[in-house]
Amino acid sequence: GAVVSQHPSWVICKSGTSVKIECRSLDFQATTMFWYRQFPKQSLMLMATSNEGSKATYEQGVEKDKFLINHASLTLSTLTVTSAHPEDSSFYICSVSHNTDTQYFGPGTRLTVL
Amino acid sequence: AQSVTQPDIHITVSEGASLELRCNYSYGATPYLFWYVQSPGQGLQLLLKYFSGDTLVQGIKGFEAEFKRSQSSFNLRKPSVHWSDAAEYFCAVGGDFNKFYFGSGTKLNVKP
Numbered sequence: 125g126a127v128v129s130q131h132p133s134w135v136i137c138k139s140g141t142s143v144k145i146e147c148r149s150l151d152f153q154a155t156t157m158f159w160y161r162q163f164p165k166q167s168l169m170l171m172a173t174s175n176e177g178s179k180a181t182y183e184q185g186v187e188k189d190k191f192l193i194n195h196a197s198l199t200l201s202t203l204t205v206t207s208a209h210p211e212d213s214s215f216y217i218c219s220v221s222h223n224t225d226t227q228y229f230g231p232g233t234r235l236t237v238l
Numbered sequence: 239a240q241s242v243t244q245p246d247i248h249i250t251v252s253e254g255a256s257l258e259l260r261c262n263y264s265y266g267a268t269p270y271l272f273w274y275v276q277s278p279g280q281g282l283q284l285l286l287k288y289f290s291g292d293t294l295v296q297g298i299k300g301f302e303a304e305f306k307r308s309q310s311s312f313n314l315r316k317p318s319v320h321w322s323d324a325a326e327y328f329c330a331v332g333g334d335f336n337k338f339y340f341g342s343g344t345k346l347n348v349k350p
Contacts, residue, residue: 167343168328225270229281
C-alpha cells in the first residue's frame with residue numbers, strides 16, 4: 125500500500141495561534157487527499173477532500189476559513205488550523221487515495237490547544 | 239445515505255480464541271467495503287477490502303471478512319486471536335467521490 129507521512133506527529137499551541145499540519149504521499153503522486161478528525165474514543169469524521177491544484181471540498185459543518193487546506197503538489201497537502209482554540213484539540217489524520225478505490229492513512233497528528 | 243454500524247463498542251476475547259467483529263452498512267449501490275485497524279495514537283492500517291467477486295476476502299495478519307449482501311454485513315473474523323491484535327477496528331464503506339464513511343469502531347481487548 126501507499127506510504128503516507130504526517131508532520132508533526134504531536135503539537136501543542138496556545139489559544140489564538142495557527143498550526144500547520146503536513147501530509148505527504150511518499151511513494152506515489154496523489155491527486156486526492158482527505159483530512160479527517162478523530163475525537164477521543166470516537167470514529168473518524170471526514171473534514172474535507174483535498175484536490176491537487178484546486179480548492180478543497182469541505183464537508184457540511186466544517187468551517188473552511190478555520191481549517192485551511194492547500195494541496196500545492198501531488199505529494200503534499202497541508203491543513204492549517206487558524207486561530208486555534210481548545211475545542212480544536214483533536215487527532216487529525218490524512219489519507220491518500222490510491223487507484224481511486226482505497227485510502228491509505230497517515231499516522232496522525234495530535235493537536236492540543238492550551 | 240451511506241452509513242456504517244458497528245454494534246459492539248468493546249469486545250474481550252481470550253488469546254487463542256476465535257473472533258468476529260460485526261459491521262452493517264447502508265449504501266444504495268454496490269459497496270466498496272473496508273476494515274482498518276488502529277493502534278493507540280496511530281493512524282489506520284488497511285486489513286482487507288472488498289470490491290467485487292468472491293465474497294470471502296482474505297487480509298493481512300490472518301484476518302478475513304465475508305460480504306453478505308442479503309444482510310448488508312461485512313463481518314471481520316480471525317480463527318485464533320493473538321495478544322498483538324488488541325486494538326480498535328473500524329469498518330468503512332467507500333461512497334461517491336471515494337469518500338469513506340466509518341463505523342464507530344470496536345475496541346478489542348485480548349485476555350492472556
